[in-house]
Amino acid sequence: MYGTKGSNRVDSTATETERTAFRQAEKRYKLYKSTSTLKSRSKQKKQYLETDVSQVVDFDSVLCAHQCGEDLPFRTYRFQCPKDPSDHPIFCFRDRPGFYFIPGALSIEEQCSWIKASLKSFPQPPNRTNHTAIYGPLRDLLSAVENERVLVQVQNSFGNEAICGDLDESKYIFTEKNSSTVHFEPCKAIPASVLLRKLRWSTLGLQFDWSKRNYDTSLPHHKIHDALCFLSKEMATPAMPYGEEFHPEAAIVNYFGPSDMLGGHLDDMEADWSKPIVSISLGCKAIFLLGGKSREDTPVAMFLRTGDIVLMAGEARECFHGIPRIFTDEEYSDISALLLKLSDEEGNAAILEYLKTSRININIRQVN
Numbered sequence: 001m002y003g004t005k006g007s008n009r010v011d012s013t014a015t016e017t018e019r020t021a022f023r024q025a026e027k028r029y030k031l032y033k034s035t036s037t038l039k040s041r042s043k044q045k046k047q048y049l050e051t052d053v054s055q056v057v058d059f060d061s062v063l064c065a066h067q068c069g070e071d072l073p074f075r076t077y078r079f080q081c082p083k084d085p086s087d088h089p090i091f092c093f094r095d096r097p098g099f100y101f102i103p104g105a106l107s108i109e110e111q112c113s114w115i116k117a118s119l120k121s122f123p124q125p126p127n128r129t130n131h132t133a134i135y136g137p138l139r140d141l142l143s144a145v146e147n148e149r150v151l152v153q154v155q156n157s158f159g160n161e162a163i164c165g166d167l168d169e170s171k172y173i174f175t176e177k178n179s180s181t182v183h184f185e186p187c188k189a190i191p192a193s194v195l196l197r198k199l200r201w202s203t204l205g206l207q208f209d210w211s212k213r214n215y216d217t218s219l220p221h222h223k224i225h226d227a228l229c230f231l232s233k234e235m236a237t238p239a240m241p242y243g244e245e246f247h248p249e250a251a252i253v254n255y256f257g258p259s260d261m262l263g264g265h266l267d268d269m270e271a272d273w274s275k276p277i278v279s280i281s282l283g284c285k286a287i288f289l290l291g292g293k294s295r296e297d298t299p300v301a302m303f304l305r306t307g308d309i310v311l312m313a314g315e316a317r318e319c320f321h322g323i324p325r326i327f328t329d330e331e332y333s334d335i336s337a338l339l340l341k342l343s344d345e346e347g348n349a350a351i352l353e354y355l356k357t358s359r360i361n362i363n364i365r366q367v368n
């Protein structure tokens, strides 16, 4: 589905080889790593400038044009929604019905709060992450990073009876690097910071099973958290069929590092495609590709910035889409206000460090 391997939904090595229009666009915008050993800043900057972003739609500029009464780019128009409870201008493409872009939908305060939730509470069991299949449920990953803990496998044979109840049972736990009570092989200890960097996805509400490519309703789960329900219902309004209410039942949280991309795909495991996917961008700027119903259709590229929200409903649900690139360079990531806000508050050091080179996407779905 995603041109990805194993548990890594967000992948840095797209394997698709066909030469479709979608693939060509991915290749145009993806980050090319330098083959040179020279890693100077000027070299990195040069690499970025080699990517031609002149055809990428920038809804920040579209919003400015709209606010100044200027003409909008020819493919776009402002969507006037009589039932929209929020005041945010919403933009659409003439040739992509069912796709809605809400630039700057979230305030900086709201962005900070969803970033914290994405790193602290969303990866908590019973929610699953890409780490669950390897290590079992991991609790408090972010606080393990803050306390410089390491993940270790403990077994009864090491005399850790207090940790592992049953004989023969082994499990992974976070512990201090130099713990005197937990016995482990130091060379096998994984720093929590490495696990946070390798976090690729977490699933909220009804749990998505990547191997079966379906929702597994038998897996333990909590309902989508009230504040996320409220936000997604409100934001979904412009894309909802008249008189119906959005029921948020599941969400996928994607975590992107510097060279990660999300290959072109469709989200087709939900029953009713007339209902939107509500997709929230947080952290570093990205390029989003919205293709057509075939991979042969040339996609439209647009920037997604922190605080932007995108809705995909109806026909747009049948359109291939993906993220070929995120911008982690300070100059282009467009997160300075967010970093400033986070650094104003105490206790955000680990979040700040992570966010400087990361993007988070929360997409909320009605499954049934």
Ligand SMILES: O=C(O)CCC(=O)C(=O)O
Binding pocket: 252, 254, 262, 267, 279, 281, 288, 304, 321, 322, 323, 361, 363
């Ligand atoms: O990261 C994004 O903005 C898009 C994510 C997406 O398409 C998905 O999770 O299905």
Ligand SMILES: [Fe+2]
Binding pocket: 265, 266, 267, 321
């Ligand atoms: Fe998607």
